[in-house]
Amino acid sequence: MYRILKGEATREKEKAVLFLESNKIDGITSENVEASAEFLTYLTQLKNLENLCRQEKLVAYYLLDTDEEKFALFFERSNSKGIQLNFIDILAAKLYAGFNLRSMIEDFEEENPTLELNREVVVRAISFRVSGGKEIGRSYILASLTHGHFNQHWKDFTTAYKSVHDYLRTSRLLIHPTWTPYENMILPLMSFSAGLAHYDFSQMSADQELVIRTWYWLAIFSRRYSSAAQTYSLEDAQALENVALGDFSPIVGIIGRIQPAIRDKDDLYVVHKKYDAVYKGVLNLVNYHSGGFLNFENGNPVSIASNLEDHHVFPQDYLKKNWAHVHESLDSEIAIDCVVNRTLIPKLTNVKVSNKPPSTYLSEIKLKNANIAKALRSHMLTDDLLSGDYDENYDYFLEERASAILQAIKTNILEPKAAVLKQFN
Numbered sequence: 024m025y026r027i028l029k030g031e032a033t034r035e036k037e038k039a040v041l042f043l044e045s046n047k048i049d050g051i052t053s054e055n056v057e058a059s060a061e062f063l064t065y066l067t068q069l070k071n072l073e074n075l076c077r078q079e080k081l082v083a084y085y086l087l088d089t090d091e092e093k094f095a096l097f098f099e100r101s102n103s104k105g106i107q108l109n110f111i112d113i114l115a116a117k118l119y120a121g122f123n124l125r126s127m128i129e130d131f132e133e134e135n136p137t138l139e140l141n142r143e144v145v146v147r148a149i150s151f152r153v154s155g156g157k158e159i160g161r162s163y164i165l166a167s168l169t170h171g172h173f174n175q176h177w178k179d180f181t182t183a184y185k186s187v188h189d190y191l192r193t194s195r196l197l198i199h200p201t202w203t204p205y206e207n208m209i210l211p212l213m214s215f216s217a218g219l220a221h222y223d224f225s226q227m228s229a230d231q232e233l234v235i236r237t238w239y240w241l242a243i244f245s246r247r248y249s250s251a252a253q254t255y256s257l258e259d260a261q262a263l264e265n266v267a268l269g270d271f272s273p274i275v276g277i278i279g280r281i282q283p284a285i286r287d288k289d290d291l292y293v294v295h296k297k298y299d300a301v302y303k304g305v306l307n308l309v310n311y312h313s314g315g316f317l318n319f320e321n322g323n324p325v326s327i328a329s330n331l332e333d334h335h336v337f338p339q340d341y342l343k344k345n346w347a348h349v350h351e352s353l354d355s356e357i358a359i360d361c362v363v364n365r366t367l368i369p370k371l372t373n374v375k376v377s378n379k380p381p382s383t384y385l386s387e388i389k390l391k392n393a394n395i396a397k398a399l400r401s402h403m404l405t406d407d408l409l410s411g412d413y414d415e416n417y418d419y420f421l422e423e424r425a426s427a428i429l430q431a432i433k434t435n436i437l438e439p440k441a442a443v444l445k446q447f448n
Contacts, residue, residue: 092162110161121170183213190224204300205248211259218267237439243304244283288425295360312431317398330370340378349417366402382411
């Protein structure tokens with residue numbers, strides 16, 4: 024079992040060799056071992072032992088004399104190798120007598136099957152309201168929030184949460200909740216929506232719309248929430264709460280201070296990690312700037328109900344096998360996975376692409392959709408990919424698409440920022 028955990032004996036025949044080395048059973052030979060009942064039992068128990076050693080099965084009991092903050096930290100860390108729990112689980116236990124948090128979350132998700140509720144964001148929003156806009160930290164939440172607060176505010180803030188996601192989706196600022204760059208950005212938007220009639224974003228003014236969108240893109244592309252997320256979430260929630268009341272000065276000050284981390288093509292080429300907010304931000308920005316992604320296979324808008332995958336425009340396997348022939352000046356194979364070579368398409372389409380060069384798989388898709396050029400433009404791609412001229416010119420493809428993405432950053436982030444500072448300063 025230990026050797027298998029190390030990656031040895033991956034095939035059944037190799038496991039049979041291990042079995043015969045450690046067992047001497049009459050009638051079982053190398054010729055009939057795989058058909059024997061004893062070997063089947065061996066395989067079953069081997070898998071059970073393997074699963075056992077891959078999991079944290081120990082149960083520990085602790086007696087603690089400490090405050091809520093340190094207890095919450097201990098609670099999270101002590102569970103880091105087992106069932107993932109955080110301070111919200113402690114809160115749920117505390118509220119249980121008067122408010123069943125788990126049941127309310129299940130009710131929300133049953134009513135909204137396409138939207139998973141981020142319970143921590145909603146809890147912090149309630150804390151923001153109860154504390155008068157001053158506290159969203161777990162110490163305050165655990166010490167001060169009661170089931171009475173949740174009975175009073177739960178419906179309002181789950182409505183606000185849903186309203187924020189409806190706004191982000193319909194305005195194309197977010198293609199799908201799973202591609203949210205920072206979950207902590209939802210709280211400031213909820214604090215803004217709480218100041219609107221019925222939490223309805225259709226009631227905001229043109230000026231409010233301008234500063235909301237400018238802040239949204241700047242926060243993502245500056246990686247504002249990559250550190251001290253709770254601090255910035257509270258600051259932005261306070262600022263956007265004021266925006267709802269017509270006071271723009273705090274948010275304009277924030278907009279003036281933050282800058283996009285992407286300044287040139289080289290900055291884009293090194294963005295290749297899926298968890299990076301800028302990686303997700305670029306894909307969302309392309310969708311926003313182009314008017315919405317269209318399906319390659321039929322030209323219809325990409326549905327949020329689809330299982331979207333970040334597809335390599337130049338397939339990863341194709342590039343790796345032909346790397347010496349498809350590039351000239353790129354220094355690192357990071358460029359293979361960089362965000363410039365990625366776009367969001369349904370999983371079923373992505374599977375069909377396999378490891379074919381762009382001209383091949385796009386020509387195959389064109390047989391189903393003669394107007395594929397329109398769909399490609401919605402992904403900031405040119406139909407010249409169909410010609411085959413790009414198949415061995417990966418450098419040029421990256422340079423051309425990176426230029427288009429930089430233009431989208433200028434149009435949707437830099438220029439609106441300048442407009443906000445000019446108008447409100």
